Amino acid sequence: MQEKITNEKLSIRRIFTALLLLMAVYGSAQTYEFENGTRTNNADIQNCDSCSGKIVGNLGGNSSVSVNVTVASTGWYNLQLFYCTGDPRTIRLTAGSANAIAIPCDPSGGWSTAASKNLSVYLNSGTTTLLWDNPNSWAPNLDKFVLSPINSSNLQTISFGNNSIVYNLGTKTYSIKFNGNTVIANASAYANSDQQYVSNNFGTAVYTSESFTDNIGSGTKHIFTLSGNYSLGMQQIFYTYSNKNYLAVQVVLTGNGSNCYKMSPLTSYEVTPNFGSGDTRALFVPYDNDAWIRYNANPLNSSDFTASEVTSIYNNTNRKGLAIGSVEHTKWKTGITVNGGGASSAYVSVIAGWTKKEVTRDTRGHGWVNVGQTSCPSPKIIISANDDWRVGLEEFAQANAVMQPKYIFDWTAPKPIGWNSWGAMQTSINLTKAKSVVDFFHDDCPAFKTEDNTLFIDLDSYWDNMSDAELAQFVTYAKSKGFKAGIYWAPFVDWGKYNRQVEGSSYQYNQCWTMVNGNPFELDGAYAMDPTSPGTKARIRYFINRFKTAGFEMVKIDFLTHASIEADSFVNYQIHTGMEAYQEGMKYLIDEINGTMLVQAAISPNLSTGPFVHVRRIACDAYASISDTDYTLNSTTYGWWQNQIYDYLDADHVVFGNASLGENRARLLSSVVTGTVTSGDDFSVAGAWKTKAQTLLQNNDVLNTARNEMHFLPADGNTGYNAANIFSATKDNVTYIAVFNYTNATTNNTINLSRLGLSSGNYNVKELFSGTTSTIQSALSVQLPQADAALYAIYDTSTLSAPNYNWAIASTNYIFPNPASNAFRIKFENPVNSESTVSVYDTGGKVLLKKTIFVEDEISSEIPINGLAKGVYMVKVSTAGKATKNFKFVKQ
Incomplete structure (x- = not known):
């Protein structure tokens, strides 16, 4: 009997010990060494003195490493990645069948010097294969990673419209949902001052809210105040507007000495807009328009850039889009880094304090903001999701316009030409x-x-x-x-680039030059x-x-x-x-x-x-x-x-x-x-x-x-480094379609009218350069010769009426030049495609010149008048099927 009881106790003890072991595996941190994973192609194991063991190198292209991990419960896990790299590189993580995550890695100090970074990964219970690769380029060397469960019980949910912000008070990260879909997951914030302050590493977070009003509108300001583990504090702030479908985010460093030179209110490895199938793009936006720089609509899966102030990630097929950008530009230059993890996911980091020589033209780092003050805020960053990416960018622009209103006087005159x-x-x-x-x-x-x-x-x-x-x-x-x-x-430039007296002052030019790294800053051949x-x-x-x-x-x-x-x-x-x-x-x-x-x-x-x-x-x-x-x-x-x-x-x-x-x-x-x-x-x-x-x-x-006061939109945004070939605008129930051919061969375009917002039905069409008219139903077919363009007006009335401007010349017939010396031409109100007879009379009614010409479009060929003496003459133009026109002109 005693032996039976003892055996039962031993069995219970063994079970308890096994449970403790399972809890240790599943409930606390687990460390995985990459050299124990499965390598493909050229990936190899290398020595590393500063690492926990060996490292896996030669990753990238078709070479990868995969590691199996086992967790007890489904949910979010913190993954601390240890890597080595001598230059900026990206590694991509795919957890089972989930979307790939792009992980940009800053230089660690050398190819065998380890650094680490934290990210969040969603895992299902049981065993999942984590694949590490970079099909687009070389990747860093990999040492190990540490997995630990994230306590998801301490969540603060903020709703605005059909959308929500979910803030994790434990990890100090946040996710954003639009229409129920998580678009941004586990985003963190950081600020660089005397050291780098990272939201995840603060001890505690406390939530408060208050009403606010800015130039965009009114709403609720949601404040998460972070403290502990640092000498300074941090606030992560979210602005939700009562009449807007978007929100703004901001990070603020607080306390004496909180001035910064770099901040990020949003850094996420998991931006997954859930656009569905189609052509997904990410937009590089330049800082200025110098040096023939271009915009670039990159395929998302190969995107690796930092856009200036704003980017849009969008599906060109169904036009759904996500816009992220700064609406304040008085102190910071802001960059939006996008690194595609796949066709539907990306790493995105908003960086206030970003400079790059090829884009912002700077050759030194960003200056310090709010020196000597007790708080340092980043710019407000607008985040919006729209059914049409073009609408999202226009909303972003409108927010910019009201957040930084006109300083110059309002322009009330007509459009300048x-x-x-x-x-x-x-x-x-x-x-x-x-x-x-x-x-x-x-x-x-x-x-x-x-x-x-x-x-x-x-x-x-x-x-x-x-x-x-x-x-x-x-x-x-x-x-x-x-x-x-x-x-x-x-x-703001000096083309002379030598010292002399400044015009209108007693100053010398060398007192006015912008100095960078101890020298006058030169750009485009001039000193700033x-x-x-x-x-x-x-x-x-x-x-x-x-x-x-x-x-x-x-x-x-x-x-x-x-x-x-x-x-x-x-x-x-x-x-x-x-x-x-x-x-x-x-x-x-x-x-x-x-x-x-x-x-x-x-x-x-x-x-x-x-x-x-x-x-x-x-x-x-x-x-x-x-x-x-x-x-x-x-x-x-x-x-x-x-x-x-x-x-x-x-x-x-x-x-x-x-x-x-x-x-x-x-x-x-x-x-x-x-x-x-x-x-x-x-x-x-x-x-x-x-x-x-x-x-x-x-x-x-x-x-x-x-x-006309109207704005043309691109029909598509899938042209990368080049231009769209179709643009459209609507004014007074007329849709204008501009079609371009940039190639050296004839092109044929079939333009679906529904793509331009027109309903089905019969329409009249006028090509405005030639005056040619036709009718269409659901599509417009356009054939263009090489290097050419056409402009169409589409309308459902019987005639296309011209705007009624305050002057007569544009809508009447006339002779030009007038006075004339050697020849004149005739401008007709409407296109003419027939023979016309031009007769020139003196003031006594005598015919001095008579000429038959064939007129195409609205302007005739030249009528020579070299033989006429100086004076005033009358001109009569008779066109087949048209009324006779009479003019007066002066021969010089």
């Missing part, structure tokens, strides 16, 4: 040539005007070929013809000037006063990126970042302009320029070739949403030159699609561009489209 000298005239500006351009538009191309019957004639760089007296003469002459004169200036320097400001006052005295009504400001550079220091010692300096310099410039000029920005930061100008150039230095049009429209395809921030966007000068008619159509249409039209040829000298301008820049239907 004009000419700029840099397109072709460039360095050869003089008074005679400038006045000749005015004459060309007034006499030879009179329909090319704004809605309020004017043009902006803008002298670009090298305007200083002219004296101040000549500049004033030019302004007066332009006004006498009904036009407005514009001028160009780069307020410190925007906070009194010498820089005196120079601004001097030049702006010259422009105002001459009477200029428009100024194009250029090379503004120079004003935003991170510097060793600034003359204003209270400023420490490039964005703070930019704000001070731009405010001073706009104060000096004082509401007297239309202000256009050329090379400039995308978002921080919004409060200070009316027009921003979407891309810079594009000319007549179809490749230039593709470059310009790449920026329009993926950056069109900036039209919600600026009054207008501009596609740079429209240069026709000696390019083909198709390339000319495409170049003009690129400007119509982007926003404003700025002609760029040298109309002071003879050339093919004059005839092309007289045709293309006087097409009523195209110009009416250009003058």
Whole structure:
């Protein structure tokens, strides 16, 4: 009996011991060495003195390592990964059948020096294979990983609309759900000050909430206050708006000495938007429009970039999208890192305090923010999920516009249209040539005007070929013809790059240069000037006063990126970042302009320029070739949403030159699609561009489209580094469709109208360059020759009515040029495709010239009048099936 009892006790003891062992395995940390895993192809085991044992190296491409893990319960687990790498590399983790997770690894200090990072992984109970690879590139060497269960019992759920934030008070991480789907999982925050403060490592988190109102709207501010384990505190803040489907996140470091140079309110290894099948993309957004930089819609699974201020992850097939971006740009430069783990998942980190030479143009790190203060907040970051990624980016832009409202005066005049000298005239500006351009538009191309019957004639760089007296003469002459004169200036650069006295001041240039790493900062061949320097400001006052005295009504400001550079220091010692300096310099410039000029920005930061100008150039230095049009429209395809921030966007000068008619159509249409039209040829000298301008820049239907206050959207966002070929806009129940062919071969497009938001039914169609009309039902078929473009108006009424502008030229028949010296042409109100008889009479009614011409479209060929004496003549034009038209003209 005693033996039986003893055996029972032993059995119970063995069971208890086994349970303790199981609890040790399943309920606490488990360590897995990678050298014990299963390797493929070239993956090998290497020595590592600083590691726990061996390491697995030569990972990447088709070489991987997999490790089986066993857990008792389904749920989230913390995974601490130990790795070695001498340069930035990424490893990808796939847990069973789950989406792959991309894990960017910063340099650890060497190939056998270990570092670690923490992430969260969701595991099912039992055994799961963890596959570690990187099919796109080389991966770091791997030492080990440690798994430990996450206590999920301490969750704070915050609902807004059909969405929610789930904050884990234990791990200090959060997840975001849109319409019930977890889009962002286990996101953490960090701040770099005297050390790196990481939300996960704080001891405790306490939740409070309060009402708030900002420029976007009102709602609830949800605050998680973190303390313990650090000398400073942290707050993770979430802003939910009562009337918005999106939220904003922010991190704040608190306490004496809490100034920062780098912060992240959102870093997550598991951004899984749940878009379904289709073509999923992630958008690289540049910081500015310098150096022919382009947007890039990368396939998500191969994405590895940091976008400036905003990105969108979206499915081009069904258009669902996730937008993440900063809406505050007064102190920080912000980057959004996206590293694709697969077709439907990504690592995303929002980094306030990001610089990169190829993107932000900086050659040193970001400056410190809130020096000497007791708290340091990151910018607010908007996160939104939408059924249409394009709507998400426009919502983001609208939030930017209200969060940083206009500092410049409101533009209430119609959309500006004009000419700029840099397109072709460039360095050869003089008074005679400038006045000749005015004459060309007034006499030879009179329909090319704004809605309020004017043009902006803008002298670009090298305007200083002219004296101040000549500049004033030019302004007066332009006004006498009904036009407005514009001028160009780069307020924050020194092209001279040698020491001398600053114009309008007693300062020397070397007192004003922006110093970086002990030397003047040079970009684009010019030294940057410190925007906070009194010498820089005196120079601004001097030049702006010259422009105002001459009477200029428009100024194009250029090379503004120079004003935003991170510097060793600034003359204003209270400023420490490039964005703070930019704000001070731009405010001073706009104060000096004082509401007297239309202000256009050329090379400039995308978002921080919004409060200070009316027009921003979407891309810079594009000319007549179809490749230039593709470059310009790449920026329009993926950056069109900036039209919600600026009054207008501009596609740079429209240069026709000696390019083909198709390339000319495409170049003009690129400007119509982007926003404003700025002609760029040298109309002071003879050339093919004059005839092309007289045709293309006087097409009523195209110009009416250009003058309209409407915004074109790209039909698709799957073109990567290039431009979309279809854009559409709707105004007054008319849908306008712009179609481009950037190739050297004929293209055929079948455009599904439902993709453009049109319902099924019969529609009338007019191609606006040719005037050709037709009818369609569910699709528009477009065949385009090489390097060409077309613009269609689709409507369901019997006629396409033209806007009723306040001036007559665009909707009537007329002769131009008038007066004429050698020849004139006839502009018809509507397209003509037949023979016409042109008769010229003297004032006594005698026929002096009679000519039969065949007219195609709205503008006739030239009618030579060399043989006529100077004087006044009458012209009668008889067109088959049309009423007779009578004109009067003057022979010079």
